[in-house]
Structure formats: C-alpha cells, structure tokens
Amino acid sequence: MNELALKELLYKIADDQLILGHRNSEWTGFGPLLEEDIAFSSMAQDKVGQSYAIYQMLNQLGEQEPDTVAFMRNANQFHNCQLVELPNGEYDFSLIRHFLYDTAEITRFDFLANSSYEPLAQLARKIKGELKYHTLHANTWIKKLGNATEESIGRLQGSLNKALPYALGIFEPSPLEQEIIASGFFAGEEVLKKQWMEKVELLLSQTQLNLPDWKTIQPVLGGRVGQHTEHLQPLLDEMSEVFRIDPSAEW
Amino acid sequence: MYGGGNTFEGIKTDSLAQEDPQKLAEFEARIARGEKIEPTDWMPELYRKQLVRMIEQHAHSEIIGALPEGTWITRAPGFKRKLSLMAKVQDEVGHAQLLYSAAETLGKSREQMIDDLITGKSKYSNIFNYPAFTWADSCFISWLVDAGAIVNQLANAKGSYGPYCRALDRICAEESFHLKYGHHCVIYLASGTEKQRQMFQEALNRWWPPMMHFFGPSDKISAHTEVLMRWKVKMSTNDDQRNQFLDMYVPKIWELGFTIPDPNLKKNPETGRWDYTEPDWEEFKRVINGDGPCNKERLEVRRVAEERGQWVREALKSPSLRYVTPLA
Numbered sequence: 001m002n003e004l005a006l007k008e009l010l011y012k013i014a015d016d017q018l019i020l021g022h023r024n025s026e027w028t029g030f031g032p033l034l035e036e037d038i039a040f041s042s043m044a045q046d047k048v049g050q051s052y053a054i055y056q057m058l059n060q061l062g063e064q065e066p067d068t069v070a071f072m073r074n075a076n077q078f079h080n081c082q083l084v085e086l087p088n089g090e091y092d093f094s095l096i097r098h099f100l101y102d103t104a105e106i107t108r109f110d111f112l113a114n115s116s117y118e119p120l121a122q123l124a125r126k127i128k129g130e131l132k133y134h135t136l137h138a139n140t141w142i143k144k145l146g147n148a149t150e151e152s153i154g155r156l157q158g159s160l161n162k163a164l165p166y167a168l169g170i171f172e173p174s175p176l177e178q179e180i181i182a183s184g185f186f187a188g189e190e191v192l193k194k195q196w197m198e199k200v201e202l203l204l205s206q207t208q209l210n211l212p213d214w215k216t217i218q219p220v221l222g223g224r225v226g227q228h229t230e231h232l233q234p235l236l237d238e239m240s241e242v243f244r245i246d247p248s249a250e251w
Numbered sequence: 252m253y254g255g256g257n258t259f260e261g262i263k264t265d266s267l268a269q270e271d272p273q274k275l276a277e278f279e280a281r282i283a284r285g286e287k288i289e290p291t292d293w294m295p296e297l298y299r300k301q302l303v304r305m306i307e308q309h310a311h312s313e314i315i316g317a318l319p320e321g322t323w324i325t326r327a328p329g330f331k332r333k334l335s336l337m338a339k340v341q342d343e344v345g346h347a348q349l350l351y352s353a354a355e356t357l358g359k360s361r362e363q364m365i366d367d368l369i370t371g372k373s374k375y376s377n378i379f380n381y382p383a384f385t386w387a388d389s390c391f392i393s394w395l396v397d398a399g400a401i402v403n404q405l406a407n408a409k410g411s412y413g414p415y416c417r418a419l420d421r422i423c424a425e426e427s428f429h430l431k432y433g434h435h436c437v438i439y440l441a442s443g444t445e446k447q448r449q450m451f452q453e454a455l456n457r458w459w460p461p462m463m464h465f466f467g468p469s470d471k472i473s474a475h476t477e478v479l480m481r482w483k484v485k486m487s488t489n490d491d492q493r494n495q496f497l498d499m500y501v502p503k504i505w506e507l508g509f510t511i512p513d514p515n516l517k518k519n520p521e522t523g524r525w526d527y528t529e530p531d532w533e534e535f536k537r538v539i540n541g542d543g544p545c546n547k548e549r550l551e552v553r554r555v556a557e558e559r560g561q562w563v564r565e566a567l568k569s570p571s572l573r574y575v576t577p578l579a
C-alpha cells in the first residue's frame with residue numbers, strides 16, 4: 001500500500017473539513033436568523049467531527065495525535081484548499097461557499113465510499129449520511145435567495161463571482177495524484193471536478209444567478225501544497241491560543 | 252441558561268380591578284388545582300404582561316448568553332472541548348428559539364422582542380454584562396452559571412403557563428448536559444498544572460460577585476410579588492434560589508480545592524441556610540440599567556447581527572419567492 005499517497009489524501013480532506021468547520025462555527029450568535037445560527041453550528045460540528053475521525057485514521061497510520069496535528073501545525077503545513085480559509089464575510093459569501101464546497105464534498109465522499117482503503121470507505125459511507133443535510137440546506141437557500149429580491153440575487157452573484165476561482169482550487173491535484181488514483185484510494189480530482197460542475201450548473205440554472213463560462217475562470221491554486229492566503233495563520237493562532245498555553249496539559 | 256428570576260420589578264396591580272371577578276376567580280382556582288393555562292384560555296392582562304416579560308427576558312438571556320461563551324468556540328483547546336462547546340452554545344441559541352416561540356403564543360412577535368432587546372427596552376440576565384477573559388471564565392459559565400440557570404428553570408417548569416413549562420422541560424434536559432460538560436472542564440483545570448488551577452481560581456474570583464447577583468436582589472429589598480407567586484409565574488424567592496444554589500455547589504467548588512472569595516460564606520447550622528457577605532446591590536442596579544463592563548458591546552453585537560441579516564429576512568418575505576420544498 002502506498003501509505004504516503006494515502007496520507008496525503010487524508011490530510012487534505014481532514015484539513016478542509018476542520019478549517020471550514022471552524023469558519024462555520026464563527027456564525028454562532030451572529031446569523032441572520034436564529035435558525036441559521038443553529039444550521040451553521042450543526043454543519044460546523046459535523047465537519048469538525050469528520051476531520052477528527054480522519055485525523056484519528058492518520059494516527060492509526062503512525063501520524064501524531066489528532067489534537068497535536070490540528071492545534072500545533074502552522075499554516076504552511078496545512079493542505080486545505082484556500083476556499084475554506086477565507087473569512088466568512090457576509091452571509092451571502094458564507095452561503096455561496098457552503099454550496100460550492102459541500103457540493104464537491106458530498107461528491108468526494110460518494111467516491112470515497114468505494115475507496116480501496118477499507119477504513120476510509122467505511123467512514124465515507126457513514127459521513128455521506130450527514131452530508132446529505134448539508135447540501136439540502138445549501139440548495140434550499142441558494143434557490144430561495146437566488147430567486148428572491150434584487151438585493152439577494154445581486155449579493156449572491158457577487159459572492160459567486162468572488163468564490164468560483166477559489167472553488168476550482170478544491171480540485172488542485174495532489175503531488176501524488178497519480179499514485180492516489182492508481183492505488184484506488186480515490187477516483188481523482190479531475191473526475192470529481194466534472195461531476196461537481198454538472199451539479200453546480202444544474203442547481204444554478206434553477207435560480208436567477210449567472211454562471212460564467214468555466215473557461216474564463218482562473219483557478220486559485222496552492223492550498224494543497226501548503227500555500228495559503230494571509231487568513232489561515234491568524235485562524236490557526238486563534239484556534240490554538242489556549243492549547244498552546246501548555247500543549248502537554250490536559251484541558 | 253438563564254431564567255428571569257432576577258429581573259422582577261415592582262408591579263402595578265391596579266388593572267386587576269378591571270378584570271371580570273368571576274373569570275378571575277375561576278382562573279385562580281384552575282391554577283390552584285395545578286392546571287396549566289393555555290394560549291387561548293382566558294387570563295388577566297397582568298398575567299399575560301408578566302409572562303411575556305419573563306419569557307422574553309429568558310429568551311434574550313439565552314441568545315446574549317451565547318456571546319461570552321461563543322467567543323471561546325474558536326479557541327477551545329482540543330477536539331473534544333471544541334465539539335462540546337459548539338454543541339452547548341448551539342443549544343443555547345435553540346433555547347432562545349423555543350422561548351421566543353413560547354412568548355409569541357401570548358401575542359408579541361419575535362421581531363418586536365428583538366427590537367426591544369436592541370433598544371434596551373427589555374432586559375436580559377445581568378451576568379452576561381461581564382466579560383469572559385480566559386478559557387477558565389468560559390468553564391465557569393458552562394458549569395456554574397448553567398447550574399444557577401437550572402435551579403431557576405426547574406422551579407419555573409412547575410409554573411402555570413403551559414407553553415413555557417413545556418419549553419422549560421426540553422431546556423432543562425439539555426442544561427443538565429451543559430452542567431456535566433462545564434463540571435468536567437473545571438475538574439480538568441483543578442487537577443491540571445499550577446497554571447490551570449490559577450486560571451480557574453482567578454475566574455472564580457471574577458465571577459463570584461455576579462454569580463451571587465444572578466438570582467436577583469435579596470428578598471428584604473425586592474419588589475412584592477405575592478400575586479405572581481399565587482399565579483405560579485414566580486415559583487420561589489430570590490433568596491431561596493440563591494440558597495439552593497449555594498447548597499448544591501459550594502461543597503463541589505471546595506471539594507476541588509478552590510477558594511470562594513467571600514470570607515463570610517458558611518452554612519449556618521441553626522438556620523440551615525447559607526450566610527454570606529451581602530452582595531453589592533447598588534452595583535447590580537447600575538449594571539442592569541446599562542452601566543456594566545459589557546452592556547454596550549453585547550447589544551452592539553446583537554444590533555450588527557440584526558442589521559447584517561436584514562436583507563436575508565427581507566428576501567424571505569419576497570412575493571417573487573417561489574416556495575422551495577426541501578426534499579429530504
């Protein structure tokens with residue numbers, strides 16, 4: 001088994017889930033409706049919980065404890081895509097990101113449910129059930145706000161335009177992409193991207209939002225090899241503020 | 252959190268003279284028999300008014316109470332704490348939602364209640380006007396402020412208004428998990444490093460005075476609430492609740508080796524009640540009337556959240572909105 005390739009795959013998935021889960025949790029107490037505070041918090045809990053499960057899997061493969069891995073690495077050691085680390089912005093941006101990311105995520109876990117690495121396949125089958133509600137939530141809200149007022153449509157369009165280059169960065173191939181595919185761990189980013197595009201096109205066609213021609217969108221890459229925006233390190237500093245008071249302590 | 256026992260002000264019973272005496276007598280007899288009053292039942296205006304005020308304050312306390320702890324979600328040390336605290340604060344927001352719905356059954360809309368919160372017209376639990384400086388402060392809140400809330404809410408759950416009681420039953424079940432979580436966090440600080448112990452001792456020093464204020468002014472100086480007690484709106488006196496809290500939690504705090512910053516705190520063997528230094532009720536009044544360390548900040552956060560979410564709520568009212576049925 002190509003352990004290096006497997007770990008690379010697991011790290012990027014876990015890092016994505018952790019960082020977006022963290023961002024989602026920042027809505028607690030600040031949402032446009034109490035119901036949305038609660039929804040974003042549920043998704044945050046699912047995503048952070050999923051990242052925890054994957055870091056545990058990495059721990060089984062010889063990596064350090066989940067807490068150490070999550071709370072003690074610096075930004076350049078994280079392999080999440082840049083989309084998930086961007087600040088929440090206004091609700092329209094958070095919602096668009098949630099839609100673009102979660103559409104990719106549920107598709108990714110569909111593929112992972114058939115992974116040749118059985119523990120991952122098992123976990124993916126469990127996680128898929130949780131993700132169903134995330135995409136249901138995203139799709140419902142995009143359809144609502146993407147068909148409502150001039151302001152809501154305009155805001156979503158602006159955020160869509162802003163998020164799309166980063167969203168394409170989700171599919172940045174890993175350095176060991178070919179090994180990952182050849183080992184049957186995962187079908188690969190290119191296949192994932194195709195399915196994702198179809199789903200995004202279909203959903204947006206039910207709204208008054210315009211999807212620009214894919215060819216005109218320049219993907220923002222680098223996240224998968226540890227290159228990040230200026231937003232990730234402060235997020236990590238905040239996340240580990242207490243933990244780093246004494247990493248050997250039990251909290 | 253976080254019941255409303257602390258915010259009863261003097262009430263005018265004049266309006267009672269205008270009520271139909273026969274209906275009033277029937278209403279009181281039902282309550283005396285332990286029946287619940289439901290939204291469409293006859294009730295005196297004063298009962299309606301007091302309940303709206305109390306449930307609304309309770310709802311505001313849940314949502315404002317989510318703020319001091321909420322700022323620690325992004326800093327919680329380790330996965331287990333992070334996941335638990337997210338779930339805990341989410342529950343508090345859920346409590347606000349339940350309580351606003353319960354208050355709405357009495358005829359005041361959620362929008363109106365939130366407006367009154369932001370303009371300062373209606374109050375929330377005073378304790379959230381104090382800052383949570385460190386992780387240990389958030390642990391104090393999860394354990395002991397929630398413990399105080401449970402004392403208050405368990406009492407109120409036996410009250411007379413059906414929708415409020417049912418909301419409280421659900422809330423109390425969740426609060427007991429919060430209490431367990433908070434206690435667990437404090438046990439880890441207590442049995443941890445010197446630095447961790449010191450963190451909690453300092454939090455205890457900061458939070459003890461507001462915690463003593465939590466149940467409201469001493470019975471000697473608080474407004475007369477006989478009619479509210481008879482109607483099972485207010486279920487026990489401020490001092491009784493405070494005493495019950497001390498009875499349950501002082502031994503647990505001492506057991507962990509911490510010092511409560513009140514040299515006069517001890518159980519009086521003759522009365523069976525706790526003696527303590529009289530809390531500073533002038534400070535309590537000052538803070539509840541707006542002049543506390545965090546009043547402005549808390550309301551400002553709420554105001555900004557409402558303002559930034561305005562377009563979403565407007566969009567939901569849009570007539571051009573095709574209703575989208577979620578397919579589960």
Ligand SMILES: [Fe+2]
Pocket residue numbers: 252343397425426429
């Ligand atoms: Fe609570």
Ligand SMILES: [Fe+2]
Pocket residue numbers: 252253313342343346422426
């Ligand atoms: Fe609560």
Ligand SMILES: [Fe+2]
Pocket residue numbers: 338339341342
């Ligand atoms: Fe919850």
